[in-house]
Amino acid sequence: MVCTTCEKKLQAVACPEKWKEGSNSRKINENKAIGKTKKYAPYATGKAAKCKVCKSTLHQEGLYCHGCAYKKGLCAMCGKQILDTKNYKQSAK
Template sequence: MVCEKCQKKLSKVIVPDKWKEGASNTTEGGGRKINENKLLSKKNRWTPYGNTKCIICKQQVHQDGKYCHTCAYSKGVCAMCGKQVLDTKFYKQSNV
């Protein structure tokens, strides 16, 4: 759960590139290099989870934010900025 302001900052869904239009798997247009050593170029690899962790439970967060989805919902705050979004005073929640 994120606030209206942070909804613009959400990352995009990964979709395969179109063939021959800037695709990363072709040699044309700056795509794949010929005879590239994959062990040396591995450091630039995309990591889906990144290095960000939740402030409360220290679980990895899948997008840039402060809280994981579970902690954000239980506290009623925005997962990215921490702004109060939902009043959870009368919610019946457990600490599991």
């Protein structure tokens, strides 16, 4: 759950469509283990961000995980209040 200003900052899909026409991203008989392409690592140990509330690892840049952002009505990336959850029945489980 992100606000309209942060929608532009969202990353591309982790698994883009590889078999669409005109795609040159796959080489025949390429060894993926020693290839020079940058691999997608959502939970890399280097600069892994943590959620401010539950301290879980985030899969994209931001401040809150999606669960905590929804429970509090915040934008997951910037922390701006975007939803009033005062009258919602939410459990903490």
